[in-house]
Amino acid sequence: MKTKCAGYVRVSTTEQAATGLSLQAQRDLIEKYAREHDMELVGIYADEGVSAAKSLDKRTGLLRLIADAEMHKFSVFLFKDLTRFSRNAAQYYKVSERLEKAGVGWIAIEQPYLETVTPTGKFMVNTVMGTAQLEADQTAQRIKFTQLLTLLLNHTTQTIQLRHNPLL
Numbered sequence: 001m002k003t004k005c006a007g008y009v010r011v012s013t014t015e016q017a018a019t020g021l022s023l024q025a026q027r028d029l030i031e032k033y034a035r036e037h038d039m040e041l042v043g044i045y046a047d048e049g050v051s052a053a054k055s056l057d058k059r060t061g062l063l064r065l066i067a068d069a070e071m072h073k074f075s076v077f078l079f080k081d082l083t084r085f086s087r088n089a090a091q092y093y094k095v096s097e098r099l100e101k102a103g104v105g106w107i108a109i110e111q112p113y114l115e116t117v118t119p120t121g122k123f124m125v126n127t128v129m130g131t132a133q134l135e136a137d138q139t140a141q142r143i144k145f146t147q148l149l150t151l152l153l154n155h156t157t158q159t160i161q162l163r164h165n166p167l168l
Contacts, residue, residue: 004074005034007044008065010084012051023048030078033109042074056091066095069104076117081110082128089133 007030009023027044034041045068047061056063062085065077079085085106086092096116099106108114114128115121 002038002040003076004042005039006042006065006068006074006077007031007034008046008062008077008079008085009044010047010050010059010061010079012049026080026084029080029109033078033107039076043068045077051087056095062095066098069099069102072102075103076105076107078107078109080108082108082114082125086129087132087136089129089136092129 007027009026009030011023011026023046030044031041033039045061045065047059050059068074069077085108086095100116105117106115107117113121113124116125
């Protein structure tokens with residue numbers, strides 16, 4: 001009996017669509033993988049123009065996928081790479097918990113070490129998600145520091161200009 005699978009495709013910008021991440025290119029990749037691995041593809045869910053960092057309620061394709069997973073329509077779903085699925089560790093773990101309860105795993109086709117069908121794959125995913133969250137937190141910290149520094153420098157520059165204004 002063939003394993004029933006679903007696909008998930010997502011692009012957040014038109015630029016991504018033009019650089020090889022188009023929804024159709026992702027669909028083709030999923031269809032090819034399912035064929036080559038003797039899987040029955042029951043459907044492909046899509047989110048177009050939605051960032052993976054956005055809240056889950058804005059990702060209607062992923063919400064439909066989760067609902068169908070909970071109804072046991074498939075046992076695994078496929079996507080191009082982890083960035084198509086999630087860029088937010090907290091959100092990933094919430095979705096992952098629901099999928100695990102439903103008995104559904106996933107495979108990142110272009111990152112074969114990232115999957116939730118084996119214990120080793122799950123370990124790798126947790127390592128990568130932790131690293132990604134660290135990177136996101138550090139980037140946010142740097143942005144806040146840069147904004148504060150810019151604000152302070154602008155304030156200092158304005159104060160210096162006022163002090164040296166011969167009309168005052």
